[in-house]
Amino acid sequence: MQKYILTDTCFWIGLIDDTDQHHNDSTTISKVVEEATLILPYPCLYETVNTKLTRNKKRLVFFEQLIRRSNVELISDSKYREIALDKVFSRNRKYDDYSHSLVDAVLREIILDIDIKIDYLISFNERDFIDVCVKRNIEFLRA
Secondary structure, three states, rough: EEEEEEEEHHHHHHHHHOOOOOHHHHHHHHHHOOOOOEEEEEHHHHOOOOOOOHOOOOHHHHHHHHHHOEEEEEEEEOOOOOHHHHHHHHHHHHOOOOOOOOOOOOOOOHHHOOOOOEEEEOOOHHHHHHHHHHHHOOEEEOO
């Protein structure tokens, strides 16, 4: 059965940057998920393809090869970004300990969307997503 795995930015950065703290975990996980469909939301793509990456042509080419594979599905954030933005502002005003970034807020909205098949989430920031993953019975994929 095909598995669908939502990916957070930290997985991709860890995979392409051998100096990143999550490099070993990302590399291990990447070997396990070769047969799965990896869902890459555009906000994570924006975070990954930053100025630092574009200045390193070798890593940029490697990343392009990764996301051009047939098992990687890019997903638009257009359905989620306004709601996510409103939640970031309203919850940060309301709660002192709320600190989700806009990218994390979009990922949370994607996780909550029952029309998107997600079996696992790859993120090294479990506490930012645990509540919504529990609601959808989505497991964290770990190294």
